[in-house]
Amino acid sequence: MRIAVLYWSKSGNTEKVANAIKEASEEKEHDVFFKKCEGPDENNDIDYFDYDLIFAGSPTYQWLSPKPFYDFLHDKFNKHKKEGLIKLKSPIIEGKNAVMFCTYSGPHTGINEAIPLTKYNGQFFEHIGFNILGEWHIVGEFHGSEENSTQGKLGDIRGLPSREDLDKVKSSVFEILEQIKK
Ligand SMILES: Cc1cc2nc3c(=O)[nH]c(=O)nc-3n(C[C@H](O)[C@H](O)[C@H](O)COP(=O)(O)O)c2cc1C
Numbered sequence: 001m002r003i004a005v006l007y008w009s010k011s012g013n014t015e016k017v018a019n020a021i022k023e024a025s026e027e028k029e030h031d032v033f034f035k036k037c038e039g040p041d042e043n044n045d046i047d048y049f050d051y052d053l054i055f056a057g058s059p060t061y062q063w064l065s066p067k068p069f070y071d072f073l074h075d076k077f078n079k080h081k082k083e084g085l086i087k088l089k090s091p092i093i094e095g096k097n098a099v100m101f102c103t104y105s106g107p108h109t110g111i112n113e114a115i116p117l118t119k120y121n122g123q124f125f126e127h128i129g130f131n132i133l134g135e136w137h138i139v140g141e142f143h144g145s146e147e148n149s150t151q152g153k154l155g156d157i158r159g160l161p162s163r164e165d166l167d168k169v170k171s172s173v174f175e176i177l178e179q180i181k182k
Helices: 013-027 067-082 115-126 146-150 163-181
Strands: 002-007 031-036 053-059 097-104 131-139
Touching: 002 013, 013 031, 013 053, 013 097, 013 131, 013 163, 053 115, 053 163, 067 115, 097 115, 097 163, 115 131, 131 163
Parallel strands: 002 031, 002 053, 053 097, 097 131
Antiparallel strands: none
């Protein structure tokens, strides 16, 4: 299977998750295209339809993706729109799957700060016929803010995501790969 891991990360939490996804996929001997997306895909190097499974993730900043990743998704969507790929009823294309993931610190309202991001980002894929197989929200330390990392809704989140959290991500990847195989 051809798998793409498209992500953005500033302080490394999301990158750890992206790496865990890559590791798990490679352990099962799939080809992985791994890319930190820093904004619009100017040269059009990435074609979603080249992949059977796309993992797309970023940190949450005010419940959505930060500008580099947000711009990447928007740019792709605008190109797909121009190509006439956004159809009414968004028919599912067999064999095209995606998983949305994010890391978040949830200092105010916990996981509700992360859910809008995966729902929103998923729309960029569902609109072109991808089947959304998962929405993953992984807690990560709020680097640079001890208060947000210790006094927030989720308590002491320093050091997260932990090795155990990343192993859980890998198990979830294995489950998705099994699911698609059937
Ligand atoms: C500018 C900024 C804004 C953030 N806003 C939120 C937020 O609204 N809600 C939240 O849960 N976490 C917020 N965070 C925390 C990050 O989402 C979280 O720490 C994430 O794991 C960082 O990922 P990264 O290490 O891949 O950059 C914010 C972090 C920064 C730096």
